[in-house]
Each structure stands twice: as structure tokens, then as C-alpha cells.
Amino acid sequence: MTDLSSSPPAPRPRGDTLPGNPMMWLLIAAELLVFGAALLGYAGARALDPAGFAAAQDGLDRLAGTINTAVLLTSGLFAALATEARRRGERGWTRILLTVAALIGSIFLVVKAHEYAAEIAAGNGLDTSTFHTLYFLITGFHAVHVVFGIVILGIVMIFDDLEHVETGTAFWHMVDLVWVVVFPTLYLLR
């Protein structure tokens, strides 16, 4: 699996340099600000109607949310392993690990689709309550990022320079990081 035609790059020195393309880090910072503002807005709306939010939140499938957290973190592991493999010059392994990361990531979307189907079957939609509006908007926006992330992982499987792989997996880890904060806020805190 090792590509002997190109020697592995030297390890990145410790210091304040970011892996991948700096523009991706600007995007990551912007995305974290957007999701942070959305979650603070959620907390503010909940403060105005704690009883309504508590009743609506009890309808969520918290176990599915926990499973999806494990799914994304596992997918993130394979993305990180892919980056390490690319640093060592193992291009074949890099592609395999990126494929596994994308496949596991798609499980997140399947579980999320089941959750949405259950909510809709229970008569809950975007305009059912303030809680449901925020729930569908925040998790839907995140799910769109998961779709983009899977597409980006597919792109860097083809254009597999180290910088491209670092940039693509950085986006995927951002999606992971956002869910690490979204899940407890929407599903657990009550």
C-alpha cells in the first residue's frame, strides 16, 4: 500500500501552524460561530418557555442521538487515521480509510432520517413549536454539513495531496466537533 515513488513528508513541527489550507480554518471558525450563535439562541428561547421545551424535548430519541455521536466520533477516527497514513506516504491505505470514514458517516444520516421520520409521524414539524423549529433547523443544518463532508472526503480520495487530505478531514472533524456540542444541548440538557 505504500507509495514508494514519493517520500513521506517531514513531521509537522510544533508551533502555531495549522494543518491543511488556512482558508478551511477560517471556514471552521465561521461555522463554529454560526452554530454557537444558534445554540445560544436555543438556550435563550428555552429560557422563555422552559415547560414547553421540556415537554417537546421528551419526544426526542435520546438513544439515537447517543448512537449518532458514537458513529461520528468513529468516523472521525478513520479520517484522522487516513491523514496519518497520507503523512507516511501510504496512499492506498489513505483511500481505504477515507472510504470507511465516509461510509460510517453515512450511517449518521440513516439514523437521523429515522429520527426525522419518527418526529414527523408523531405530528411534529418545523412549525409545531419553537423547540421543534430550532431542533429541525439546527440538526438539519448540521446534517447538510455531514452530506458536504462526505462529498469532500470523496473529493480528497481522488485529489490526495497531503494538504488536500488534511483540509478535507479538518472539515469532517469540524462536523464532528459541532455535533459534540449540539447533541448534549438539544437532547440532554433539561
Add this chain to the structure above:
Amino acid sequence: MHPETRHLVLTWAVLMGLTTALGFAGDVLHASRLGVAFLAVIGVVTLVKARLVLARYLRLELAPGFLSGFTGSLAVTVAVIVLSFAVIHQPLVAKPFAGAPIERPTAKP
């Protein structure tokens, strides 16, 4: 196994353990209300998980300034959210199960 691979797998195992702990702290199988201590545990575990993703998966452990910046801004966000839940706490209101007899006040003789 490469040292970096072992490092990442260990991080993943810790993240899985913390996710399980979060499930217990958040009482995912019941529609209970959580005490303030549990809210605090959820906040702390969330921040530890976020820092691990930033440091290990995103490799910001090699860029300590950025790691502190990202962690700090997330900490402020999570702290404000958890505090808002702790201050405006919603006690559990028991709901009668379907089919339960409705108790009516009896008329005094």
C-alpha cells in the same frame, strides 16, 4: 501499530467512554429532569470531548495557541448554555398514564 495510530485509537476509546458517561449523566432512556450537578457533569464532559477532538483529531495539540483559542470560545458557549439551564430549571411534572382513572374531588356530606 504506529505510535500515531495507537495515539488516535486511544483517543477514540476515551471519547467512546465519555460518550457513554454522557449517556448515563443525561439519563437517555428516561424522560426525567436532571439535577444541577448532572447539568454540570454534562457541560464538563462535553468540553473534555470537544478539546480531545480539537487536540488529537484536528491536531491542534501542535498549535497550542489555536487550541486554547478554540477551546476557550467553546467553553464560554457551553458555560452560558449550561448556566441558563441551571438557573431556569424545569421540575418534572408527572404525567398520568393513558387509561388511569381520573380522580374527582368527592363531595363532602
